[in-house]
Amino acid sequence: MSAVFHRAIVREGGRVRVEPRPTPRPVSGEILIAPQTAGLCGTDLQMLRGLRGDPAPVIGHEGSALVAAVGPGVDPGLAPGTRVVVNPTHPGDPSFLLGHHVDGLLQERTLIPASAVAAGLVTPLPEPLAPDDLAALLEPLATVRYAYSVLETEDVRTLLVFGDGTVGHLAVRAAGRMLPPGVRTVHVHHTDAGRAWSAACAHRADVLLTAADGPKALRAAVGDGPVAVVLATPRDATLRCLETALRALPGDLVVDLLGGLPADAASPALPGVRLAAVRAANCGGLPAVPHVERAVTDAGTPVRLFGHRGVAGRHLREAAAELTAAPERYRDLVTHVAGLDEAARIMRHLVIHRDRTWQGRRLIKLAVRVAADRAAPTAAPA
Incomplete structure (x- = not known):
């Protein structure tokens, strides 16, 4: 044969x-x-x-x-x-x-x-x-659905999405259908070209920013109230965007480490937290009740962190x-x-x-x- x-x-x-x-x-x-x-x-x-x-x-x-x-x-x-x-x-x-x-x-x-x-x-x-x-x-929308299965139980007023790749756009678009009504969306893009592409779309976030806009613009866009942060970022950008959010938004935060992280990722803003371990604690849809890590920033602000490798x-x-x-x-x-x-x-x-x-x-x-x-x-x- x-x-x-x-x-x-x-x-x-x-x-x-x-x-x-x-x-x-x-x-x-x-x-x-x-x-x-x-x-x-x-x-x-x-x-x-x-x-x-x-x-x-x-x-x-x-x-x-x-x-x-x-x-x-x-x-x-x-x-x-x-x-x-x-x-x-x-x-x-x-x-x-x-x-x-x-x-x-x-x-x-x-x-x-x-x-x-x-x-x-x-x-x-x-x-x-x-x-x-x-x-x-x-598959990328399934990762967003996993994130929102955690966030839908949180009292979130604003959703802040970092990343203008496929997952970042999916997170913005799915928010209106998978999160409770009234959640505001803020989308931080890598470049002006990315923001311009989003601005021309019918289904876009309430506020469009770029990384160059700085912490004051980010704080003003997010406003008051509980904030959920989705880091839909590549491995080499996740830590930087996490620290941007922690420094700019000192209030009540819950953060999804959806993007990749180096195995030794650590931040002085989160002393003692092994970020890659937090992300890996939820894998392939297990445990059935996702693990959410409670931590305190170096400024004394409580923050909740979770992540996930894969979906169910x-x-x-x-x-x-x-x-x-x-x-x-x-x-x-x-x-x-x-x-x-x-x-x-x-x-x-x-x-x-x-x-x-x-x-x-x-x-x-x-x-x-x-x-x-x-x-x-x-x-x-x-």
Whole structure:
């Protein structure tokens, strides 16, 4: 029998290109999926730029897929043809991190190991999203839903969001539907270009700022009352934005460390607090009641901190339900759509250029139509 291959976007030694890869056959407990739509996110770009040491040559952890084949012992609810979303973070097995430690979704076939299947990380979707490109927002919106499952029980008057990538925009847009009525939103952008893009959108925050506006502008924009801070920031910016919020807003704060953090992250504003440990205390939706750390700043102000690595299956289902119920609220965040070949060109461009534009338009979320180029793997030449 001839070997079977599929197409994949492969990164190797700073190069990004579409290559054939052997298509595995699932054995006991495993599932082979056919990714339909996959998103490119900020951590993917960090890996492409060599800023992270994750080993997987095929990245991509956001999107939806169809079950292509299953090994013996797989639940009948995950039969071939079932539309699914894969939770990329295993709460009990750190060796499984989709698109980071194991090959991800930017390929025509992806093997999900038995440990991830047994942990319930492959979740059926009740209906396809319309359009399918919205599937690129599923996992990032699920992280926002996780954050708001904590914040919805807080007495929050203002939501302050740092970060103008996909998650930052999703946090602003979902606030009006996932938090109690009347919560004001303030969105801090990295650049003037980011703020200008938001200003042109129908669904934007009540107040738009940039990091250059300074603490006085931030304090005036937030006003009085309890404030929730969502740090939807890349790893190299999270600590700086946290300290900005703590210094500018000395009142009642609850902070979500949603963005990445170095393992040794610490701040003189929060003496004795191991920030990475706070973020890692909630992983893959566990514990069921999220851990919230109570701390005191160096100025003597109480602050509550929480974070999360990954989400639970229910957060993914709730994100799918939200995208189905209000697609117009999120549709314009998918600014670019491409097949595998064009996606590889875009990724090569973004490795070199930091302006987040492609073909003259600001890139918020790239949705890769993995299944658009070819419907099935092909046999290799004899």
